[in-house]
Amino acid sequence: MRKDIEIPEVKDVYIAAVKELHEEYKTQDWNAYIINDGKEPLEIVLITVQGYSNTQMTSHTRHKIAILPAKGFAKIEFMEESIFKVDNFYTVTYFLNNKMYEKRWEFPAFSIKERSLKSIPVMPKKGVLAI
Template sequence: MRKDIKVPEVKNVTLAITREVNTHNEAEWNVHLINRNNHDIENTLVASTGYGELNGEHQKTSTLRHFLETVPARGTALIEPINAEIFHLNNEFWVSYYIDGKIYDKKFIFLPDTIKEENLIYIKELDMEGVLHS
């Protein structure tokens, strides 16, 4: 039965949405995966989608899927750019990866309006400011 399936707990893997200022002095936002483990993670799949409401009208973005072959121990990987126009939505990222042949997966959700200037912190692994998923 389903209760008999042991799902390993995701540890030391998280996401960050960072802000960089481009040469036109405009903010560019990107999603990064951070591997804080002392071992690589392999065959990582990330599915991202946004959903929610604006003025009582349901909104949903396309689902994007990304594959990362290896994210090194204590390393990071750029997942995708993200448009600030969808920060009013739930921004969901489903991350699945393998360690020693076992699959791990976790859903990370950045809630509406949490990706904003006042929530930026310094993220040492990326050496930039962003919103770190807790």
């Protein structure tokens, strides 16, 4: 029975940490984004986030995006810099063409830093892509 289950490969979807100006407080903040670089919108996007190490664990958070347009992106959450010292995991489940997709991305501990900023798909900003 397990051999009959098709698990489609996730393509053209990314998780990125982006440092940007917070307009109200005039601070440079890190935010997590989900990026859809595909040609079709993603439906019912469910995201769970948790960070942990051998000695610490962050709270488990959940997010929902009804539709993420093709070549679009959406902010997931603000990233407090104190969590950068633990491994942070983003598990994303979504529907595309009536099939369910799922993938887990990771920001390893200490991987989110300004010197790691690079161009990222779709967004006109630089960021750090999760692996």
